[in-house]
Amino acid sequence: MKRFVLLLSAFLALLFSANAQTTVFSEDFEGTTLSVTSSSQTGTNAWGLSSTFKVSGTYSDSATVALGDTTYLTTNSFATTGSSIVSLQFKHICKIDWMDAATIEISTDNGVTWVPLTGAHYTGSSQFGSIGNKFASHAYPIDWNAAAPTAIPTSSWWKTETFNLSTLAPNKANVKLRFVLADAGGMGSNGTYGWLIDDILVTVPSQQEATAIRYFMPYAL
Numbered sequence: 001m002k003r004f005v006l007l008l009s010a011f012l013a014l015l016f017s018a019n020a021q022t023t024v025f026s027e028d029f030e031g032t033t034l035s036v037t038s039s040s041q042t043g044t045n046a047w048g049l050s051s052t053f054k055v056s057g058t059y060s061d062s063a064t065v066a067l068g069d070t071t072y073l074t075t076n077s078f079a080t081t082g083s084s085i086v087s088l089q090f091k092h093i094c095k096i097d098w099m100d101a102a103t104i105e106i107s108t109d110n111g112v113t114w115v116p117l118t119g120a121h122y123t124g125s126s127q128f129g130s131i132g133n134k135f136a137s138h139a140y141p142i143d144w145n146a147a148a149p150t151a152i153p154t155s156s157w158w159k160t161e162t163f164n165l166s167t168l169a170p171n172k173a174n175v176k177l178r179f180v181l182a183d184a185g186g187m188g189s190n191g192t193y194g195w196l197i198d199d200i201l202v203t204v205p206s207q208q209e210a211t212a213i214r215y216f217m218p219y220a221l
Contacts, residue, residue, distance in 0.1 A: 021087070021203035025078035025177075028199050030057040035076045036200075038063075046071040046181065053196050055091045055158055060198035063181050065100050067188035073197065074178040077110050081173055083204035086165040088117075088177065090200040093157045094135040095144055095193040099185025102135040102195045106165065110174035117163055124161040135161075137192070150191040158198075165202075177202070 027035050029049060038047035046063035054060040063071050080086045094102045105114040119129020126139040137146040140159060145151040169175045181195050 020206050022083075022206050023201060023203050024080055024086075025075060025175075025202040026200065027075065028057055029054075029059040029061050034061075036061070037074050037076075038072065039074065040066075040069060040071045047073045050196060053093065053153060053155060053158075055198040060196045062194055062196040064194035065096055065181060065183050065189040065192065068183055068186065070180060070182040072178045072180055074111070075176050075200070077174045077176050078202060079173050080165075080169050080175055080202075080204055081171055082207070084166060084170040085205050086169050086175075087203050088163040088165055088201070089160060089203070091158050091160050091198045092135070093144070093153045093159070093193075093196045094137065094139060095151070095153050095157075096136050096181070096195060097149060097185055097187075097190045097192050098131075098136050098138050098146065099187070100136060100189075100192075101132070101180070101182045101184040103133065103180045103182070104163070105178050105180055106168050107176045107178075108169050108172045108174065111176050114178065115168060117165075117168075121163045121165065121168065122161075123164050124159075126159065126161070128161075135195070151193075153193055153196070175202075 040046060046066050046069065047061055049059040050062040051059055061073060063073070096102060104117045106117060107114045116133060118133040122128045126135065128135060128139055131138060137144045137149065144157060179197060
């Protein structure tokens with residue numbers, strides 16, 4: 001019995017630690033080497049580090065809507081090999097016009113083809129899915145003051161978003177994400193502040209739980 005209790009205690013300890021996640025990609029926009037790249041379909045590259053608003057550290061990345069432009073903030077490739085469950089989390093403020101679009105796309109072939117994230121993948125609390133699978137001021141109409149398009153954000157505006165990527169990127173060797181800011185209304189920024197992003201994190205579950213179960217099951221009563 002004593003041996004069983006000790007084994008059970010060890011199993012529960014491993015099971016508890018299994019609730020932790022394994023990070024396969026992260027970016028906090030600190031340091032000299034960023035794991036994201038910026039590109040612009042037309043016009044001037046709009047993405048750049050900002051020290052005005054940030055969640056932690058010194059910087060976030062930000063862009064404003066440019067007239068007739070679509071601008072991309074793209075991650076380096078990362079792997080989800082061996083995992084069928086993949087989660088994306090990031091923090092942001094999206095103070096853009098309701099006609100414009102801040103969207104997220106994923107590639108599982110190292111950027112050759114891209115698929116948009118939709119409400120089917122979204123697990124956050126905003127109006128993302130109901131307003132066209134995008135972020136804009138009216139995703140959080142009160143917190144982001146959608147009634148005042150030119151209002152300046154404050155640090156209290158930061159929101160944490162989560163997406164379940166498990167149906168899109170399970171067990172893949174070359175996954176990329178990109179944050180897409182588009183002048184969908186054709187009138188530029190209309191005086192809005194733009195899109196700020198910080199603390200991008202992609203995780204998969206720890207493998208310890210399955211290992212612990214396989215090891216300890218023979219000793220169960």
